[in-house]
Amino acid sequence: MAGRRTGRSRAALALAAPLGLVLGLALILAACGAPDGAGTGAAVLRVNGSTTVNPVVSRAAELLRAERGLEITVDTQGGSSGGLAALGEGRVEVAMSSRPVNQHDHDAYPEVDFRPVQIGVDAVALVVSRDVWEGGVHALTRDQMQAIYESRVSNWSELGGPHVPIAFFNKEPGRGTWEVFAKWLYGDPDEAPLVSHLEVGSNEEGRTKVASTPGAVTQLSFAWADGETVFPLAVDSAEGEVVPPTPETVAAGRYPISRQLLVVTDGEPTGTAAELIDYLVGPEGQKLVEEAGYLSLGEADGAMETAGGAVGEEAPAS
Amino acid sequence: MRRGAERIFWGTTALCAVGACAVGAGILIATVVRGADALSWDFLVRASSSAGAEGGIVFQLAGTLILIATALAVAVPVAVGLALAVSVYLGERGAARLRLALYLWNGVPSVLFGLFGLIVLVRWAGWGKSWLAGGLVLGLMILPTLTVSLAERIDAVPRRYVEAARGLGLTRSRVVTSVLLPQSVGGLVSGALLGLARAAGETAPILFTAAVFSGATLPDGVRESPVLALPYHIFVLAQDSLEPGAATRLWAAAFVLIALVFGLGLLSLPLRLRVHEEARDGGGL
Amino acid sequence: MSLPAAAARPAWLFAGRRRLDPIRVASLAACALAAAFLAGLVGLLAVQSLPAWRHEGVAGFLAGGRWFFRARTFGALPMIYGTVAVSAVALVLAVPVGLGAALFASEVLPPRARLALKTVIELLAGVPSVVYGLLGVLLLRDWMYRLLSPFDPLSGDTLLTAGVLLAVMILPTVTTFSEDALRGVAGAQRRAARGLGLTRGTTALRVVLPQALPGLAAAALLALGRALGETIAVFLVIGRRDNQLPESWLSAEPLIKTTQAGQTLTTKLGGSETFLAWGDPLHWAAIAGLGLVLLALVGAVTLVGALLVRKGAGHAARS
Numbered sequence: 001m002a003g004r005r006t007g008r009s010r011a012a013l014a015l016a017a018p019l020g021l022v023l024g025l026a027l028i029l030a031a032c033g034a035p036d037g038a039g040t041g042a043a044v045l046r047v048n049g050s051t052t053v054n055p056v057v058s059r060a061a062e063l064l065r066a067e068r069g070l071e072i073t074v075d076t077q078g079g080s081s082g083g084l085a086a087l088g089e090g091r092v093e094v095a096m097s098s099r100p101v102n103q104h105d106h107d108a109y110p111e112v113d114f115r116p117v118q119i120g121v122d123a124v125a126l127v128v129s130r131d132v133w134e135g136g137v138h139a140l141t142r143d144q145m146q147a148i149y150e151s152r153v154s155n156w157s158e159l160g161g162p163h164v165p166i167a168f169f170n171k172e173p174g175r176g177t178w179e180v181f182a183k184w185l186y187g188d189p190d191e192a193p194l195v196s197h198l199e200v201g202s203n204e205e206g207r208t209k210v211a212s213t214p215g216a217v218t219q220l221s222f223a224w225a226d227g228e229t230v231f232p233l234a235v236d237s238a239e240g241e242v243v244p245p246t247p248e249t250v251a252a253g254r255y256p257i258s259r260q261l262l263v264v265t266d267g268e269p270t271g272t273a274a275e276l277i278d279y280l281v282g283p284e285g286q287k288l289v290e291e292a293g294y295l296s297l298g299e300a301d302g303a304m305e306t307a308g309g310a311v312g313e314e315a316p317a318s
Numbered sequence: 319m320r321r322g323a324e325r326i327f328w329g330t331t332a333l334c335a336v337g338a339c340a341v342g343a344g345i346l347i348a349t350v351v352r353g354a355d356a357l358s359w360d361f362l363v364r365a366s367s368s369a370g371a372e373g374g375i376v377f378q379l380a381g382t383l384i385l386i387a388t389a390l391a392v393a394v395p396v397a398v399g400l401a402l403a404v405s406v407y408l409g410e411r412g413a414a415r416l417r418l419a420l421y422l423w424n425g426v427p428s429v430l431f432g433l434f435g436l437i438v439l440v441r442w443a444g445w446g447k448s449w450l451a452g453g454l455v456l457g458l459m460i461l462p463t464l465t466v467s468l469a470e471r472i473d474a475v476p477r478r479y480v481e482a483a484r485g486l487g488l489t490r491s492r493v494v495t496s497v498l499l500p501q502s503v504g505g506l507v508s509g510a511l512l513g514l515a516r517a518a519g520e521t522a523p524i525l526f527t528a529a530v531f532s533g534a535t536l537p538d539g540v541r542e543s544p545v546l547a548l549p550y551h552i553f554v555l556a557q558d559s560l561e562p563g564a565a566t567r568l569w570a571a572a573f574v575l576i577a578l579v580f581g582l583g584l585l586s587l588p589l590r591l592r593v594h595e596e597a598r599d600g601g602g603l
Numbered sequence: 604m605s606l607p608a609a610a611a612r613p614a615w616l617f618a619g620r621r622r623l624d625p626i627r628v629a630s631l632a633a634c635a636l637a638a639a640f641l642a643g644l645v646g647l648l649a650v651q652s653l654p655a656w657r658h659e660g661v662a663g664f665l666a667g668g669r670w671f672f673r674a675r676t677f678g679a680l681p682m683i684y685g686t687v688a689v690s691a692v693a694l695v696l697a698v699p700v701g702l703g704a705a706l707f708a709s710e711v712l713p714p715r716a717r718l719a720l721k722t723v724i725e726l727l728a729g730v731p732s733v734v735y736g737l738l739g740v741l742l743l744r745d746w747m748y749r750l751l752s753p754f755d756p757l758s759g760d761t762l763l764t765a766g767v768l769l770a771v772m773i774l775p776t777v778t779t780f781s782e783d784a785l786r787g788v789a790g791a792q793r794r795a796a797r798g799l800g801l802t803r804g805t806t807a808l809r810v811v812l813p814q815a816l817p818g819l820a821a822a823a824l825l826a827l828g829r830a831l832g833e834t835i836a837v838f839l840v841i842g843r844r845d846n847q848l849p850e851s852w853l854s855a856e857p858l859i860k861t862t863q864a865g866q867t868l869t870t871k872l873g874g875s876e877t878f879l880a881w882g883d884p885l886h887w888a889a890i891a892g893l894g895l896v897l898l899a900l901v902g903a904v905t906l907v908g909a910l911l912v913r914k915g916a917g918h919a920a921r922s
Contacts, residue, residue, distance in 0.1 A: 044534075044538060044542060044543070046446075046447075046542065047533075054369075055369065058369060058532050058533070059368070061532070061533050062367055062368075062532075065533075071533070071535075071538075072533050073530045073532070073533035073534045073544055074530070074531065074532045074533045075530040075531050075532070075533075076531065076554075077525075077875070077878045078875045078878030078879050079875060081875075081879050082875060082878040082879055085878065085879055085881065085882050086878075088882060089441075089881060089882065091440075091446055091447075108882040108883065109882065165755060165757060166757075167757035167758050168757075169758075172874070172875050173672075173673060174875050174876070174878075174879045175875075190673070194669075194671045194673070194674055196844055196845040196846040196847065197844060198757060198758065198760060198842045198843070198844045198864050199842070199843040199844060199845075201557070201874070201875055202554075202557055202558070204557050204558030205557035205558065207558070208557060208558055208740075209758065209760075212744070212745065212759075213748070213757075213758040213759065215757075216758065323804065324802050324803070324804045327804045327808075328707065328711060328803070328804065330703055331703040331704065331706045331707035331711070332707050332711070333703070334699075334700045334701070334702075334703030334704040334706075334707060335703070335704040335707040335708060335720060337700060337704070338700065338701070338704045338724060338727070338774055338775070338778055339720070339723055339724070339727075341727070341771055341774065342723065342724075342726070342727035342730070342775075345727075345730060345734065345735075345738065348738065348742070349734070395633075396633045396636060396637070397633075398633075399629050399630040399631075399632065399633025399634070399636075400630070400633045400634060400637055402626070402630040402633075403630045403631060403633060403634045406630070407627050407630050407631065408634070416634065416637075418906075418909055419637065419638075419641060421905065421908075421909045421912075422641075422902055422905050422906065422909070423637075423641065424905075425825070425828040425829075425832070425901055425902070425904075425905035425908075426644070426832070426898065426901065426902075427831070427832025427833070427834065427869060427897060427898075427901055428832065428834065429832070429834040429869055429872050429873055429894075429897075430644065430648075430832075430872075430894055430897065430898055433648075433872065433877070433891075433894050434643075434644055434647065436877075437647060437651065438643075438647070441881070458640060461637070489624065490624075490627075491624040491625070491626040491627060494626055495626065515729050516729065518731070519729070519730070519731025519732070519733065519734075520731070520732075521731075521732065521733045521834075521835045522834045522835055522873055525873065526877070549731055549733045549835075552733045552734070552737060553733050553736070553835060553839075556733070556736055556737045556740050556741075556839055557740070557839070568737070569737075572733075572734050572737055575731055575733075575734065576730060576731070576734060579729045579730070579731060580726055580729065583725070583726055583729045584726070587722060591718070
């Protein structure tokens with residue numbers, strides 16, 4: 001009897017040993033990155049923010065890691081507002097934002113010296129699912145867009161489209177894309193009416209939800225509307241001019257809802273942050289911007305006017 | 319009950335049992351089938367790139383292992399202390415209260431552990447996103463699992479062992495270290511494996527405290543050293559299923575996570591089955 | 604001679620000189636740590652959420668039907684409704700199936716097969732919630748959209764979808780603990796009933812089930828607690844639409860509203876606002892308040908379950 005018991009204890013201990021081994025290995029792995037033991041993690045650059053700017057910055061971070069050994073972590077929690085909040089609280093060194101730094105940011109973090117740097121230009125459009133596009137809806141006026149936002153219309157047939165309910169996926173109010181769109185629609189994001197819609201967070205989620213739901217529409221960066229799964233609507237100005245969001249119209253400043261893509265630091269960027277930003281505005285970074293479907297700084301002269309005079313400041317109401 | 323009704327009744331219950339198993343089988347099959355293309359040794363040892371559309375999951379796997387190892391390191395000492403309190407040192411009322419507390423603790427939603435870690439460790443202590451914060455929070459979360467498993471084992475140690483030890487003149491604490499703990503190691507190990515299985519799959523606690531989506535490899539120090547993690551990786555990618563390359567890798571990552579969790583759970587089975595048998599035997603004599 | 608029950612403390616454990624020994628001290632220190640953490644969790648959420656309670660009033664926060672952080676209005680009722688609705692759907696779906704499976708395992712299967720089934724079910728309980736969420740987004744969402752088309756949902760993201768997903772998630776819990784409760788009824792009872800000529804089905808329903816009731820209720824409550832606290836899987840399929848409240852509570856509306864999108868306490872906590880809110884003390888307080896409400900809700904349910912488990916154990920000891 002006693003032998004049986006001891007056998008089991010031995011078996012249990014035998015199992016405990018490899019567990020302990022794994023534990024030890026993992027802890028060694030975790031600790032071994034800091035030879036000086038100071039553990040300040042000073043070499044790691046932390047970036048957080050907009051899912052629009054993210055593809056460019058993530059790719060740049062990958063390349064910089066491969067080419068120069070820089071350690072840069074990138075995340076997209078909370079979108080543009082989340083990134084700026086993280087910057088304000090000192091949790092990251094660089095924020096990615098697809099909207100200008102506004103008064104709310106300054107009020108919330110009065111000691112922070114937000115320094116935005118523009119790395120490209122993008123445009124925001126309402127994108128729809130295939131059935132809506134093929135049902136004939138290719139453009140909307142500002143009024144019609146307001147009607148959708150305020151739920152004054154509930155079926156695409158009221159807008160000249162197929163008889164399908166309008167499934168509007170609103171971007172979360174903290175997102176840069178939401179703010180830019182709300183600003184164009186209502187002049188000031190704070191003036192946008194308080195509404196409750198289905199919500200999506202990242203650009204990825206918006207695109208996926210719209211692509212997989214009939215009658216769906218959401219605000220999205222025009223570069224993400226591939227024309228196969230989701231389709232960007234043109235803006236129908238009151239005078240009958242219909243402007244689709246294409247690189248040409250955005251670059252020429254004819255498409256009205258364009259925006260600067262920004263990376264923001266607290267004060268003058270130094271160290272790895274400066275390296276990253278220099279890379280982004282340099283030729284390799286700008287190539288990444290174009291590859292992601294946005295307009296690089298060179299291409300976007302016309303759009304700069306629409307998107308805002310000085311870099312990173314509120315654009316004049318258009 | 320008439321024969322017909324009897325048959326229908328048990329037929330329905332059999333269907334329920336089959337259904338419950340079928341769901342699980344379905345989940346496994348779905349992940350394997352969809353992720354099979356991306357599953358390879360290569361997948362496990364390469365880093366991911368292009369936001370998960372290419373490459374593998376080596377650093378996500380490493381991050382998850384680091385997190386659960388930390389959780390284990392944190393939870394084991396405290397669990398041993400708490401289990402001893404419940405089984406040995408506390409009076410009857412105290413032990414009952416502690417058991418109740420553990421029961422309640424086990425039910426606390428994981429997102430609240432994440433919030434706790436966010437407030438106390440990430441913000442107040444100024445750690446920022448840190449593997450240690452994530453591990454600590456996960457350790458707190460699995461503490462009841464380890465404690466209860468060990469306590470049950472300690473309670474199951476046959477009385478005659480303890481009587482013999484005391485008969486030899488051992489003090490209470492010597493009894494603990496020489497008899498109770500060695501005999502109940504199995505309970506600690508099985509509880510640990512169960513707890514680790516749970517910790518490996520949790521997203522909400524590490525969402526706030528330790529995980530980032532890209533750029534991290536192995537952590538460097540304690541402060542401001544996030545890690546990648548399998549559950550968070552899957553969570554982010556689940557929201558973007560249009561990229562074909564990302565989609566297969568997503569399912570493959572899900573399969574790896576399930577395999578990890580199941581593996582840990584399966585390892586704990588033999589030990590837990592022994593407790594079952596022992597309880598049935600009545601401990602002999 | 605039977606083993607001492609966990610609750611009975613035999614004298615030999617307490618005999619011996621009382622002195623400060625390190626193991627005892629360490630053990631009691633662990634208790635202090637545990638108590639500190641639990642108190643800390645509750646206290647932290649309570650203190651951090653004070654501004655919100657003051658701003659809205661307790662009734663205003665709990666029963667307020669509008670949550671607009673930009674307008675600094677924080678009413679949690681739609682999320683409480685969402686949480687309750689989603690969990691109720693999950694229970695309604697999971698408890699019958701789980702109970703059925705447990706009955707089958709407990710009353711019909713031979714011990715080996717029962718153990719095998721139990722093992723499989725327990726393994727399933729370990730599938731991570733993010734995997735369920737993945738399946739929900741990619742598979743369940745589409746199925747539910749087609750299924751619910753008579754109700755005109757805007758998309759497959761609805762409270763009902765989340766409820767169905769949760770039902771699948773808590774099924775293993777219900778099954779395992781129900782089976783334990785049923786096995787807790789003494790075999791003598793079954794033999795006596797069969798000896799009297801009752802069929803297996805009647806035995807199960809009239810003899811075993813009623814006696815196992817406290818344990819079964821505890822199983823359901825434990826599963827309910829898990830459902831209430833689930834974040835990630837629900838987050839991906841619920842639509843995250845704020846301020847969805849049925850207008851009249853005494854009609855079929857609360858039920859029908861589940862075919863539309865909604866928001867729960869956990870999905871709000873796991874969403875973007877938690878990352879945004881720290882800079883604004885009132886907003887953060889409201890988020891912490893949601894956490895406190897969630898904790899209270901889950902705590903209450905778990906507490907009732909714990910008391911029922913005790914009652915069930917008492918039953919088993921006596922019979």
